[in-house]
Amino acid sequence: MTAKQTGRLQRWAVYIFIYLLTLLWLVPVLTALITALRSNNDILTRGFWSLPNVLTLQNFGQAWTRGGLTHYLPNSFIITLPSLVGTLFLSSLAGYALSRFHFRGNRVILFIFVAGMMLPFQILLLPVFRLVNAIGLYNTYWALIIFHTAFQLGFCTFVLRNYMRTIPGEILEAARMDGCSEFRIYWQIMMPLTLPALAALATLEFTWIFNDFLWALILIQNDALKPVTTGLAALRGQYVMDWTVIIAGSLIATMPTVIVFLFLQRYFIQGLTLGATKG
Amino acid sequence: MAAKGAIRAGRWRESGGRAFWTPYLFLAAPLALFLIWVIGPMVYSFYLSMTNWDGVSPPDFIGLRNYVRLFDDPIFWTALLNNAKWVISFITAPVIIGLALAMVLNRDIPGAKVIKSAFYSPYIIAPVVIGLIWGWMYQPASGLFNSALRAVGFTKTPGWISDPQLATWCIIAAAIWRQVGYVMTLYLAGLQGIDPSLVDASQVDGCNFWQTFRNVIFPLLSPITVVVVVISIIDSLRSFDLVFVMTRGGPANSSSVLANFMYIEAFNNYKMGYGAAIAVILFLITAVFIFIYLWQTLRTELEY
Numbered sequence: 001m002t003a004k005q006t007g008r009l010q011r012w013a014v015y016i017f018i019y020l021l022t023l024l025w026l027v028p029v030l031t032a033l034i035t036a037l038r039s040n041n042d043i044l045t046r047g048f049w050s051l052p053n054v055l056t057l058q059n060f061g062q063a064w065t066r067g068g069l070t071h072y073l074p075n076s077f078i079i080t081l082p083s084l085v086g087t088l089f090l091s092s093l094a095g096y097a098l099s100r101f102h103f104r105g106n107r108v109i110l111f112i113f114v115a116g117m118m119l120p121f122q123i124l125l126l127p128v129f130r131l132v133n134a135i136g137l138y139n140t141y142w143a144l145i146i147f148h149t150a151f152q153l154g155f156c157t158f159v160l161r162n163y164m165r166t167i168p169g170e171i172l173e174a175a176r177m178d179g180c181s182e183f184r185i186y187w188q189i190m191m192p193l194t195l196p197a198l199a200a201l202a203t204l205e206f207t208w209i210f211n212d213f214l215w216a217l218i219l220i221q222n223d224a225l226k227p228v229t230t231g232l233a234a235l236r237g238q239y240v241m242d243w244t245v246i247i248a249g250s251l252i253a254t255m256p257t258v259i260v261f262l263f264l265q266r267y268f269i270q271g272l273t274l275g276a277t278k279g
Numbered sequence: 280m281a282a283k284g285a286i287r288a289g290r291w292r293e294s295g296g297r298a299f300w301t302p303y304l305f306l307a308a309p310l311a312l313f314l315i316w317v318i319g320p321m322v323y324s325f326y327l328s329m330t331n332w333d334g335v336s337p338p339d340f341i342g343l344r345n346y347v348r349l350f351d352d353p354i355f356w357t358a359l360l361n362n363a364k365w366v367i368s369f370i371t372a373p374v375i376i377g378l379a380l381a382m383v384l385n386r387d388i389p390g391a392k393v394i395k396s397a398f399y400s401p402y403i404i405a406p407v408v409i410g411l412i413w414g415w416m417y418q419p420a421s422g423l424f425n426s427a428l429r430a431v432g433f434t435k436t437p438g439w440i441s442d443p444q445l446a447t448w449c450i451i452a453a454a455i456w457r458q459v460g461y462v463m464t465l466y467l468a469g470l471q472g473i474d475p476s477l478v479d480a481s482q483v484d485g486c487n488f489w490q491t492f493r494n495v496i497f498p499l500l501s502p503i504t505v506v507v508v509v510i511s512i513i514d515s516l517r518s519f520d521l522v523f524v525m526t527r528g529g530p531a532n533s534s535s536v537l538a539n540f541m542y543i544e545a546f547n548n549y550k551m552g553y554g555a556a557i558a559v560i561l562f563l564i565t566a567v568f569i570f571i572y573l574w575q576t577l578r579t580e581l582e583y
Contacts, residue, residue, distance in 0.1 A: 018383050019390070021376075022397045028456065029400065031423050032412045048426035090309040097305035106302075109310060111573065116317045118569045120517050122541045122558040126327055126551055127320030150316035153309050182301050211405035213520045218546065229407045233524065236411060243415050250408040261403045269399070272461060273468040 036060065036248035043244060063235065063249030071224060072231030073253070079141055079216075079227050080209045083148035087205065088198060091153050095160030095194075096186045100172065110161065117154025121214055124151075129218055143219040144227075148209050156201055159274045163197035164190060196267075197274065203264040204271035207257045228253040324562070327555035334549050345556035355557070358528075358535040361447050362516060362564075365536060368451045369458065369515035370508050376455075377462025377507075378500075382492070384463070385470045398460035406457070410524030413453040414440065417525075440526050443533035450521050450534060458514065462507055469503035470496070502575070509572045516565050537561040 035043065037055045046053075063069055097103075098110050128147060129138075137143040167190070175185050191198075213229040220226055223234065232246075232253055239245045261268055328345055330338035349355050380398060384391050401409065416423040417439035425436040440449045473496060481491045497504075519538040522528060528535035528543060535543075537557055545554025 014383060015388055018380070018388065018394065021380075022394045025397050025401075025456070025459075027423075028409075028412050028416060031416055035415065044421050047421050047429065048423045049430050050426075090312065093305045094309040097302040101302035103299065103302045107577075109306065111577065112310075112318060113313065114573060114577065115569055116313060116321075118513050118565070118572065119317065119321060120513075120538065120558070120561050120565045121519070122538050123324045123562040124317065124320045125542070125558065126332075126545060126555050127323040128316065130323075131316075131320065146312075147316055150312040153313050154317065157309065186305070207403050211407070213405065213407045213523075214542075217523075229405055232407055232411065236524070243418065246411055247415055250411045254404050254408055257403045257405070258400075261399075265396075265399075268403070269464055272464045 032247050032251055035244055036251050038244060040242050040244040044241070059244045059248035060252060062245050063252060067235045067239070067245060067249050068223070068231055069228065069235075069249055069252055072226055072228040073256075075141070075225060075231075076210055076227040076229075076253075076256070079144045079148070080206060082145050083152070083209050084202060084205055086145070086149035087152040087156055088202060090149065091156030092160050092191065092194065092198070093186070094153065094157040095164050096190055098157065098161040099164035100169075100190075110158070113154045113157045115154075117151075117158065125214075125218055132219055137219075139220055139222045139225065141220075141225060144212075144215055147215055147219070148212065152205055152209065156205065159201055159271075160194060160197055163194060163274070167193050196270070199264070200267040200271035200274055203260055203268040206260055207268070210257055321562070324555050324558050327552055328559045330552045330555075332551040332555075334545075334551050338552060341552070345553050346560075348553065349556050349560070354532045354535060354540060355537075357532055358537045358540040361534060361536045364447055365451060365454070365515040365518060366512050368455060369511040372455050373458040373462045373511060374504075374507055376459050378466050380459070380463045381466035381470055382496075384467060395463075398463055400460070401457040402460045404457070406520035407524050409453055409457055410521045413449075413456075413521075414525045417449055440534070441530055443530050446526050446530065446534035450518075450525050453525070454515070454518060454521055458511065462511070465503055465507050466500065469500050473499050505575050506572070509568050509575065512568045513565055513572070516561065516568075537564075 031048075034052075035048075036059050037057070038052045039054060039056055039058070042050070042053050094109075094113070098106060132138050132143045132147075137146070171193070172185055172189060175189050180188075210227075211229060212227075213233070216227050216230040217233075220230065223231075226234065232249055235249050236246055327338065329340060329342055331341050331345075332338035380394075384395060388394070419425055419436065419438050419441060422439075424439065428436045437445060440446045477495055477499070478491060481495045486494065517538065518536060519542065522534060522536055522539045523542070526534045528539045532540075538561060541554045541557040541561065544550045544557060
């Protein structure tokens with residue numbers, strides 16, 4: 001064998017290994033799909049690896065209606081969308097100030113936002129729980145909307161500030177010469193130029209806020225207001241042995257983030273790297 | 280007088296003809312919100328950790344008694360040990376697999392898009408959902424693993440998440456499944472930033488693939504590796520959802536981690552002061568890595 005041939009052989013050995021690993025990685029998702037399409041009896045009596053007797057969509061129907069996903073899923077949107085808009089708007093204000101102005105405290109404030117975004121949630125749980133109770137927002141959508149808006153400011157401000165710094169100052173300077181107010185420069189010139197970063201953040205933040213479990217667990221107890229994550233945990237309690245319904249419910253709950261990801265994959269991946277590598 | 284006026288005019292021009300309070304105006308709302316809901320609560324937890332608050336009656340100050348009790352609590356040490364297992368797993372398996380994948384995907388392997396999507400997809404699935412799906416795969420009677428083992432002739436099958444010896448590792452496996460795509464993404468971005476002529480040069484000099492990787496690529500990736508490792512550690516210390524959904528820290532607290540232990544003490548046992556003390560310990564451990572991250576990412580900023 002020539003050196004070229006061995007090189008080729010080695011390369012294909014690596015590729016085949018990667019293909020097998022990819023297949024292995026898809027196992028949980030495939031498991032979930034197969035489970036959700038079978039009847040619970042069929043799986044429990046004959047084991048997971050048996051050939052299914054029948055394929056059925058009943059589990060999805062049951063999770064949707066009796067499992068309560070009809071109200072859990074809309075709740076998730078009611079909580080996620082305002083939080084998303086709020087945090088993007090407010091962090092763009094902060095990012096603008098931190099990227100385009102020299103002033104006392106600039107670095108310290110940036111430091112506060114970046115340090116805050118990495119805190120373990122447990123250090124905030126009890127005080128936030130107490131605060132929410134004190135101002136009468138316990139068991140309301142507002143509790144989650146306000147908290148998510150506030151907490152996500154850390155990450156969004158950091159990303160937007162870094163992005164806004166890369167925009168050349170001449171464009172803003174020209175507008176300033178023309179006598180634009182500072183707010184108009186921010187809103188009509190800076191914001192359109194920042195759209196790629198905003199899109200990246202929006203996809204990422206949508207997924208994070210939508211998938212939140214802990215804060216919904218702490219701040220909302222009323223079943224009618226629960227988002228889909230804590231709703232699923234409730235479903236798990238209700239259908240203890242009914243794995244097919246639980247898994248079907250899980251798949252329904254995943255659909256919104258999957259749709260966002262499918263259409264906005266490019267932005268999603270940009271968002272991930274923006275946060276970690278630029279600085 | 281004239282000189283002073285000139286200085287003022289100079290400053291005015293330097294700031295682009297803007298009033299000194301303009302940035303504060305932009306910052307007022309976001310900063311206030313962040314201080315009230317994030318920074319303030321963080322500080323307040325330290326106070327709560329030195330009280331006997333039970334969630335109902337007003338908290339009484341009891342000094343460091345919660346901490347003394349905590350260090351005597353065997354569950355605390357179990358949780359801490361499990362956290363260490365999480366950290367060690369997170370800085371090895373996902374980093375190695377993620378880097379290897381990025382290296383292969385950075386060349387032109389057929390089907391790269393599908394492979395990437397397969398590894399990203401777990402990252403967009405809610406941890407709760409991952410916990411439910413993996414919990415079902417581990418299910419001892421008819422789950423995926425034991426069904427497979429029985430099908431090939433094993434009669435004594437493991438209990439997976441109901442086995443105290445295995446539970447933590449089973450949860451970590453699910454977490455690694457989720458984490459790999461994220462690490463891969465960061466490394467792919469890093470590899471894109473490497474000048475291909477450096478790699479070519481080393482190959483012209485007769486380096487094989489492994490030598491090029493060790494002597495050229497990996498050193499160039501080291502800033503990203505630092506960020507990846509630190510983020511992985513912080514993420515692993517945050518893990519709560521998977522533990523909560525899969526085992527609630529059981530059986531017999533064997534898979535408890537600090538995040539989960541804190542929740543149970545505070546919200547199930549109403550020992551909120553005690554829970555706050557656990558949170559403070561978790562915070563102090565995390566803070567070390569937050570500072571490393573800040574130092575790494577903001578260092579260049581602070582230099583000028």
